[in-house]
Amino acid sequence: MLEFQNISKIYQSKNKQVVGVDNVSLTIHKGDIFGIVGYSGAGKSSLLRCVNLLERPTSGKVLIDGVDLTKLSSSRLRTARLKIGMIFQHFYLISQKTVGENVAFALRAAKTPKDKIESRVNELLEMVGLTDKKDVYPGQLSGGQKQRVGIARALANNPSILLCDEATSALDPKTTLSILRLLKKINKQLGITIVLITHEMDVVKEICNRMAIMQDGRVIEEGHVYDIFAQPKEPLTQEFINSVVSFDIPSEILKDVKGQIIKILFKGEVAGEGVISDTMQRFDVKGNFLHGTIEYIQERPLGIFIMELKGGQAAVKEAIGYMEQRGAIVEVVESV
Structure with missing residues (x-):
């Protein structure tokens, strides 16, 4: 040591x-x-x-x-x-x-x-x-x-x-x-x-x-x-990590965003599960992927996605809560 x-x-x-x-x-x-x-x-x-x-x-x-x-x-x-x-x-x-x-x-x-x-x-x-x-x-x-x-x-x-x-x-x-x-x-x-x-x-x-x-x-x-x-x-x-995994979204794309932008992090086995698709089916919300990737670090998957989530305020809140219950880490990036 x-x-x-x-x-x-x-x-x-x-x-x-x-x-x-x-x-x-x-x-x-x-x-x-x-x-x-x-x-x-x-x-x-x-x-x-x-x-x-x-x-x-x-x-x-x-x-x-x-x-x-x-x-x-x-x-x-x-x-x-x-x-x-x-x-x-x-x-x-x-x-x-x-x-x-x-x-x-x-x-x-x-x-x-x-x-x-x-x-x-x-x-x-x-x-x-x-x-x-x-x-x-x-x-x-x-x-x-x-x-x-x-x-x-x-x-x-x-x-x-x-x-x-x-x-x-x-x-x-x-x-x-x-x-x-x-x-x-x-x-x-x-x-x-x-x-x-x-x-x-x-x-x-x-x-x-x-x-x-x-x-x-x-x-x-x-x-x-x-x-x-x-x-x-x-x-x-964060600056160093962004040099490997960048999630800059062009401003032109953001102009057309009508819903809430969220960043979703899936660690380990959760990255391979269909959490997002299950969420879309279960709740009255629609999702639009803006950016995303699955990286493998020490042979463990790390999924990072940025998406626009559209729907009523209550439905969006329930959808985020459900993803968190399934083991995802969700961060609200921007509301439009």
């Missing part, structure tokens, strides 16, 4: 202090794929680098399985860092070394016995799907292949935590998806805790089970990804 306890990181310049991380407390459980989301300058990179003390916190504690890394001696910290792998946006491979040599470099740095390096390199390259690239140089690889080398290198010393610093930001969407699926497979097969920072909600939606939103060095919202997508509380969180 990884815990941040009241972590602050303050950078000192000649004229002023800049707060990078502002009193953040988070608990990331073993086996989580935890996303930290925020725009540039939010503090997410500074917080991530506090995990392995590449950035030493100004105050607070970083605990891994109950051990406070900020209290360790230099030698014990070096040993602890071997169990924290890290992959980067720009790969940072050694161009003069082959793929196999790049992975072996991490093993040699950890003083792995020479007779075990070759077999471990082969095992890692097979895991990331690059067995046939062992003797190729980084310059001959695609961006996705370079990142796979980075992942193999990060896994070399059997880490318990894998840190991903905008690991897919330099990749095209198709390659991004393949890398995310690889990380998900690694998490499932090896039980490694993954902490990734990103400004892309598609990344979080694809593989994370829990997440935190950062703004101005603080965590403003955290929880299970499904719950946050379903009912975001903070305006910034």
